[in-house]
Amino acid sequence: xxxxxxxxxxxxxxxxxxxxxxxxxxxxxxxxxxxxxxxxxxxxxxxxxxxxxxxxxxxxxxxxxxxxxxxxxxxxxxxxxxxxxxxxxxxxxxxxxxxxxxxxxxxxxxxxxxxxxxxxxxxxxxxxxxxxxxxxxxxxxxxxxxxxxxxxxxxxxxxxxxxxxxxxxxxxxxxxxxxxxxxxxxxxxxxxxxxxxxxxxxxxxxxxxxxxxxxxxxxxxxxxxxxxxxxxxxxxxxxxxxxxxxxxxxxxxxxxxxxxxxxxxxxxxxxxxxxxxxxxxxxxxxxxxxxxxxxxxxxxxxxxxxxxxxxxxxxxxxxxxxxxxxxxxxxxxxxxxxxxxxxxxxxxxxxxxxxxxxxxxxxxxxxxxxxxxxxxxxxxxxxxxxxxxxxxxxxxxxxxxxxxxxxxxxxxxxxxxxxxxxxxxxxxxxxxxxxxxxxxxxxxxxxxxxxxxxxxxxxxxxxxxxxxxxxxxxxxxxxxxxxxxxxxxxxxxxxxxxxxxxxxxxxxxxxxxxxxxxxxxxxxxxxxxxxxxxxxxxxxxxxxxxxxxxxxxxxxxxxxxxxxxxxxxxxxxxxxxxxxxxxxxxxxxxxxxxxxxxxxxxxxxxxxxxxxxxxxxxxxxxxxxxxxxxxxxxxxxxxxxxxxxxxxxxxxxxxxxxxxxxxxxxxxxxxxxxxxxxxxxxxxxxxxxxxxxxxxxxxxxxxxxxxxxxxxxxxxxxxxxxxxxxxxxxxxxxxxxxxxxxxxxxxxxxxxxxxxxxxxxxxxxxxxxxxxxxxxxxxxxxxxxxxxxxxxxxxxxxxxxxxxxxxxxxxxxxxxxxxxxxxxxxxxxxxx
Numbered sequence: 001x002x003x004x005x006x007x008x009x010x011x012x013x014x015x016x017x018x019x020x021x022x023x024x025x026x027x028x029x030x031x032x033x034x035x036x037x038x039x040x041x042x043x044x045x046x047x048x049x050x051x052x053x054x055x056x057x058x059x060x061x062x063x064x065x066x067x068x069x070x071x072x073x074x075x076x077x078x079x080x081x082x083x084x085x086x087x088x089x090x091x092x093x094x095x096x097x098x099x100x101x102x103x104x105x106x107x108x109x110x111x112x113x114x115x116x117x118x119x120x121x122x123x124x125x126x127x128x129x130x131x132x133x134x135x136x137x138x139x140x141x142x143x144x145x146x147x148x149x150x151x152x153x154x155x156x157x158x159x160x161x162x163x164x165x166x167x168x169x170x171x172x173x174x175x176x177x178x179x180x181x182x183x184x185x186x187x188x189x190x191x192x193x194x195x196x197x198x199x200x201x202x203x204x205x206x207x208x209x210x211x212x213x214x215x216x217x218x219x220x221x222x223x224x225x226x227x228x229x230x231x232x233x234x235x236x237x238x239x240x241x242x243x244x245x246x247x248x249x250x251x252x253x254x255x256x257x258x259x260x261x262x263x264x265x266x267x268x269x270x271x272x273x274x275x276x277x278x279x280x281x282x283x284x285x286x287x288x289x290x291x292x293x294x295x296x297x298x299x300x301x302x303x304x305x306x307x308x309x310x311x312x313x314x315x316x317x318x319x320x321x322x323x324x325x326x327x328x329x330x331x332x333x334x335x336x337x338x339x340x341x342x343x344x345x346x347x348x349x350x351x352x353x354x355x356x357x358x359x360x361x362x363x364x365x366x367x368x369x370x371x372x373x374x375x376x377x378x379x380x381x382x383x384x385x386x387x388x389x390x391x392x393x394x395x396x397x398x399x400x401x402x403x404x405x406x407x408x409x410x411x412x413x414x415x416x417x418x419x420x421x422x423x424x425x426x427x428x429x430x431x432x433x434x435x436x437x438x439x440x441x442x443x444x445x446x447x448x449x450x451x452x453x454x455x456x457x458x459x460x461x462x463x464x465x466x467x468x469x470x471x472x473x474x475x476x477x478x479x480x481x482x483x484x485x486x487x488x489x490x491x492x493x494x495x496x497x498x499x500x501x502x503x504x505x506x507x508x509x510x511x512x513x514x515x516x517x518x519x520x521x522x523x524x525x526x527x528x529x530x531x532x533x534x535x536x537x538x539x540x541x542x543x544x545x546x547x548x549x550x551x552x553x554x555x556x557x558x559x560x561x562x563x564x565x566x567x568x569x570x571x572x573x574x575x576x577x578x579x580x581x582x583x584x585x586x587x588x589x590x591x592x593x594x595x596x597x598x599x600x601x602x603x604x605x606x607x608x609x610x611x612x613x614x615x616x617x618x619x620x621x622x623x624x625x626x627x628x629x630x631x632x633x634x635x636x637x638x639x640x641x642x643x644x645x646x647x648x649x650x651x652x653x654x655x656x657x658x659x660x661x662x663x664x665x666x667x668x669x670x671x672x673x674x675x676x677x678x679x680x681x682x683x684x685x686x687x688x689x690x691x692x693x694x695x696x697x698x699x700x701x702x703x704x705x706x707x708x709x710x711x712x713x714x715x716x717x718x719x720x721x722x723x724x725x726x727x728x729x730x731x732x733x734x735x736x737x738x739x740x741x742x743x744x745x746x747x748x749x750x751x752x753x754x755x756x757x758x759x760x761x762x763x764x765x766x767x768x769x770x771x772x773x774x775x776x777x778x779x780x781x782x783x784x785x786x787x788x789x790x791x792x793x794x795x796x797x798x799x800x801x802x803x804x805x806x807x808x809x810x811x812x813x814x815x816x817x818x819x820x821x822x823x824x825x826x827x828x829x830x831x832x
Contacts, residue, residue, distance in 0.1 A: 001099055001118070003046040004089050006172075007034055007106035008054030008079055013221050016341035016359040017321060022056045024106040025063060026225065027306060029232050029241055029287055030253065030271045032063065033219055034106040036239050038070055044114040046102060047072045050095050052088040054079040084191040085172070090184035097181075103174040109228045110216040111238035112173060117210045121175040124150060126208040128180055128200065131173030133216045144168050146209040152201060155193070168209070171216050222339055226319065229304055230285040233267035241269070253290075271307070289324065303334075312348070320352075323360065347758065366758055369509035372402070384508060385501045386800035387686070389487040391477055394429045398484045400436040407437040407472065408513035409504050410488055411444030414469050416520060421471035421489070423451040423459035425562055425622050427590035429484055430474040437472050437486075438524060445516035448524045453585065455562045455623030457718035458534050460493030462527065464714070465537075470496075475622050476590040494690040494716050531569040538721055539573055541713045543728050550731035553577040553613040555629075556723075557604045560586030561621030563720060570720065576727065579611055591621055601627060601635045609633030614730055615737050617723050625706035626719040628726075630737040639664075642702045643671060643744045644737060645722070648729040649700045650675035659692035659701035659709070662780050662794060663807050665747035683781030684796065690716050748816045749809045754824055756804040756831040761797045764804055767830035768795045768823070785823070791815060793823045804831070 011023030018026070024034035041049060049072055053060050057078050067074030077092035089096070089103055100121070102114065112131060121129040130152065132144055144155040145168070155170070170193060183199065184190050200207055215237040217228045231237055233249070243253035249266025252258065256270045261278030268282050274292040276282065283301035288294065292305050295313040303317035306324040311317070315328050319336035322328060326340055329348040334340065338352045341360035348366045352358065357373040364370055384390050390406060392398040414420070420441055424430035431453075438448050449466065451459055456473055463471040470489050477483030488496045488504065496504065507513070516522065556578055558564040564583045571578050581604065592600070601618060608616040608629050616629035628636040628644070636644060646658060646668060654676050660668055661684045672679050677699070682692045686703065693701035694715040701709035708722035709715060730737070756764055768783045776786040782796030782805075791810040798805060804827050810816035 001046065001101060002096060003041050003049045003102045003104060004092060004096065005034065005037060005041070005049055005051045005104055005106040006085060006088055007060055008052050008057070008082065008088055009107060010055045011107065011220070014219075014225065016339055016357050017222075017225070017323060019341055020056075020360050021342075022053075022060055023219075025059060026107075026219070027289065028109055028219070028225075028228050029251075029269050030289055030307075031242070033109060033228075034060070034064070035070075036109055037104060037106055038064070038067070038072060038074075039240060040111065040114065041102075041104070042070060042072055046114070048075075049073070050075045050077055050092045051106070052077045052079065052092055054082055054088070082189060083187070084189040084195075086184045086190040086192045086196050087188060090181050090186055090190065093181045093186075097178050100175060100177050103172075103176060105172040105218075107220075108172065108216060108218045109232070109237060109239070110171070110173070110214060112171070112212045112214040112216060114173075117173070117212065118175055120150070120210045121208070124208045125206060126175070127177050127206045128197070129175040129208045129210050130197075131171040132168045132209045132211045133171050133214065134211070135169045144170055144209055146211070150208045150210065152207040152209050155197065155201070168211060171212070172218075175210075222321065222337065225321070226285075226302065226304060229287050230267075230302070233269060233285055233287070235267075242272070243269070295330075306342070329366070369505075371509060371511055372405075384505050385496075388477065388485040389495070391483060391485045391800075393482055394484045398433065398486065400433060403433045403436040403474075403486065404440040405508060405511070405513070406486060406504075407440035408444055409508035410470070410472065411441050411446045412507045412512070412514040413500070413503055414446055416445035416514075416516070417447065417522070418469035419447040419449055419467060421449050421451060421459055421463045421466070421468050423454040423456070423471070423473045425456075425475040425590050426453055426560065426585040426587050427476045427484075428587055430476065430590070433474050433484065433486070434472075437474070441472075442522040442524055443516060444514050445520040445522050447522040449527050450524060451527065451530060453562050453565065454530065455566055455720060456487075457623055457714070457716070457720050458530060458566060460489060460716045460718070461534050461537070461714060462493075462530060463489050463491070464493035464716075465533075466527070473622075478591055478620065479593055481589065481591050481593075492690075492694075492715065495687040497687050497691075498685075531566045534566065535570040535573055538570070538713055538724060542710065542721065542724050544574070544724070545728065546732040547728055548575060550614075550734075551577070552727065552731055553579070553611060554727070555579045555581070555604060555608045555611060555613045555616040556583075557581040557600060557616070557618040558583045559592060559600065559619055559621050560584060560589060561619060561623060563619040563621075563623035566623070566720065570724070574724070574727070579607060579613070581607065597627070601629065605629045605633030605635060607633075615726075617726075619719050619723075620706070623719050624717055626708070626722055627706055628737065630741070632738055634738070636737065636741065638706050639704055639747060639749065640741055640744070641706065642704050642708075643668060643747070644740050645702065645708060645726060645729075646700060647671050647675075647740055647744055648726070648733060650677040652729065652732070653677065653699045656697045656699040657695070659689060659695075659698050661689060661703055662778070662782075662784055663796075664702075664704050665749045665809055666790070666792070667745050667747040670745060681778075681780055685781070686717070747809065748811065748813050749807060750813075750816045750820050751808075752806045752820055752824055753798075753803045754806065754827045754831070756797065756802055756827065758802050760831040761804065764827055764830040765795065765797065768826060771823075771826050787819070791819055793819050795823060795827060 007024040011018035025032045145153045243251045246252045251269045253272035255273040258276045259278040262276045263281040268286040270288045271290040274288045276294045277296045279296040281299045285302045286300045287304045289307035291308045294311040297314040300317045302319040304321045308325045310327045312330040314331045316333040320334040320338040322340045323342035325343045328346045331349040332346045334352045335354040337355040340358045345363045350364045350368045353371045424434045459473045473487040560582045604616045618627040628641045657678045659680045693709040707717035710721045713721045772785045778784040784794040786792045794807040796805045808820035
């Protein structure tokens, strides 16, 4: 008599454990579930077995082969497409047509007496005998009623509680006569319980149920997977376990090393060649796979750890599953119900909260608090905020669900009844996410004033002008049409400070969101005449003397962004001759790649030259930053544009201070010194630059990436205000941009990025400081080392990527290159 093992299911409820391996290969106390099934079959004399496979079939065939190691003969019937429980057996009919056969699931743990079930089948004269088991909760199974002789009277597949009429469920174990397969249409998806058995019952065919007094667990969920491990360790199921019971309930396989200083409280299992160090505490129902290493101070309770896993010092694993070839580093904590897939890295001090699922091949950064499953993302990050707010791939890392949680956390940091500005760029993704944000804010008793599509500087201006507590702006990531940034603003319209970001992250990490009572649901409003108000205030604060008399001609490129919504109103008030490009909202291209930016700057230059304009300006899609083109149509690099505007402002003001990031060329100091202006060097963080720009004697600030701050109007970066200020400066100076640039000394500033593992970043910075020796070291941001001749190098670790950035400036291009290469070698050596 032959047996059929059904092993074709995907096991979707068990993901991520089944994301890259079939469910029958999941280990239960270090043996695949299907191996336990095959050993049960052999014990009852079923040595010839057909295995039906479909999902990741090659993995099952490769693992079990022809069955020789188990003393069996295995044959495989492969489904090209899923055929259902009956269709898969029908697919193997050629091997089953001669005699009755037994069908059993390859992913259920059981010790049913198959010999007695076959005896019952023969004695009752059944066409089909179904193995039955009494279960306290039958909702996930097919329920069946049998008479005193065992003949089936009625059954129902996966009932609701209102439909439950029995606690006797179908185990998916059948003894069948070969003619039953004639009732199954070949090549179609057919199910035993839903299709074949109801037909046979309606025809009065002899269907019998064998009520087994045995252990049976359908390992279909994470909970049942952990339960099966615990039941096997507790001796509730009669199956073989490899290894030796070295003390009551403590099983140890061949080659395992356990230090006498480890604390073991069984029942538990330690796999072959596993190593458990002193100071480790293993508690009840813990299972360690083969070659697992558990370092000192680790604590594991009800944790199932698959093969080749490294568990670092002082880690804490409770009621979780850790997939094979995964590294859990020092101090990491994985809570109840969490599942970590294969080949992941959980870095030091990371925290995975309960029920979180980490899919295979992911990295969770050191110190990260992960409250939601990491499925498509490449890594779970240490912090929410990067240099551009909260950023990620649209509908992958940044989803409407995440937007709701972020907005709820932000609202929780504010007082009930506060007002928040919301705005977005031209993209559909930003519009969708903004709606999710608005819903979460109003549900948390925060009033929302929605600007809809608006330039980022206008959103900052309105947030600071109105009686607002903050703002949320959503835009497409610059240079990446697949990315999106969520920017959170404070009451001054600036990006949140580091302290405010950490506060928001703490609320987000704890998921302790405030909700309004029904009478507290907040209001949504749409402020009127925003463009007029912004334009009026801007022109009243920025010096525009001389503009009408200069009769300038300007070419503007709005880049299809939201600046095009405001510029007509503003330009109408200024009264200059303007040629506008891309002056419409482009929903399909809400950002620009570097290649597109270069192409459009060339087109802008051609228009400037051919129209004999004074200069050209290209806005980014949110109106925050600008690129300049001189009167000859030549684009001016961002570094040089900073120096040009700085020279114009410093020459006019002749005093005060300017705020610049430490990555700026020191030629800026020469320009300022010539005009009697001092430089305050800041970190590269935009919120720090904004804070510095708010000081009383600051006359100008810039970030060297097309971002300019005009303190007389706003302390935040504003591309529209920078354009208006430049217009007045050029009108009054009577010099062209190329003439101004030519009088500024050349800068020789080079930049390079060196890949650096997260764990090595601190070590890299220490080595840089040590290598500096007696040289002058500035730690305003990163480490800046100044050579005796004034040349310098800045080493700055990236806050959101595994790289270290270097800037080097020398007296000439060759000197700067030599300096950069020398310090890049220091960084590479320290990070290796």
